[in-house]
Amino acid sequence: MKFGVVRFPGSCDEVDALGAAALAGEAVILWHAERDLHGVDAVVVPGGFSYGDYLRAGAIARFAPVMEEVAEFARGGGLVLGICNGFQVLCEAGLLPGALLPNLSLRFICRQVLLDVVEHDTPFTCAWEPGRTLSIPVKHTTGRFYAPAPELARLKAGGQVILRYASGTNPNGSLEDIAGVCNEERNVFGLMPHPEHAVDPLTGSTDGLLIFESLRAHVDERAYV
């Protein structure tokens, strides 16, 4: 299992993502200006402030050379995980539905959140026990998930809402407490919380590992089919 973690100018969570992925498999950095995905099984688009968040978060990064390859990889069924700014980039790129708007409080939020896993039948959540909530941190200013009403209805009907903030704990005003969504084909997943910051008991929770372990389990299983 080989992970590739994209590094844009302004990324800041790619080192933690690399470390988290390395606990589940091999992990390499993918430079934004290169088109080579180095034969990875999954791409992680990490958090941070790619291109300074100029214009809109993720708006410039989606046109980086590496993103053309990531889009091609995703269209061919490749596994892509977008975390925080990575989620914003994937929405801007049209690889994920919806958009992320400024938090209702207009403040930067940095705190541990509880998440309900809504869908277990995805490559990103298959290792999670049903009913178990996750404790991982959020840290963002632009994390309010939005999709127009017909799109939102489609997402729910299609089982594309993967994570919700636990009832009563929505930190940013996201529609229907949505914290993470996937594409129709279920190979591209984006979430605002940071699983890569919750992989060591030192930081209070290792729940974030489950995403990386789910991906490994999914890829290993695929290899034997």
Next chain:
Amino acid sequence: MAPSNARLMRARVLVRPKQGILDPQGQTVERALKALGFDGVRNVSVGRLIELELEDPTALPEMCNRLLANPLIEDWEIE
């Protein structure tokens, strides 16, 4: 880019939040105006102004839809 003698046009692109999407920035500005004693202010909305000079103004709509605005959440207007 090579220097060009083509005439440059000046354009302004106004980008604003789509109607119906909660705009906390606009609401905050509206409350601040009220606090300053400016009564009777409604529907404050905060957007972005992008000024540019360009040779071919017919390219502007595509620029807006692909980069300058996110059509899912923003409306744009060219001046």
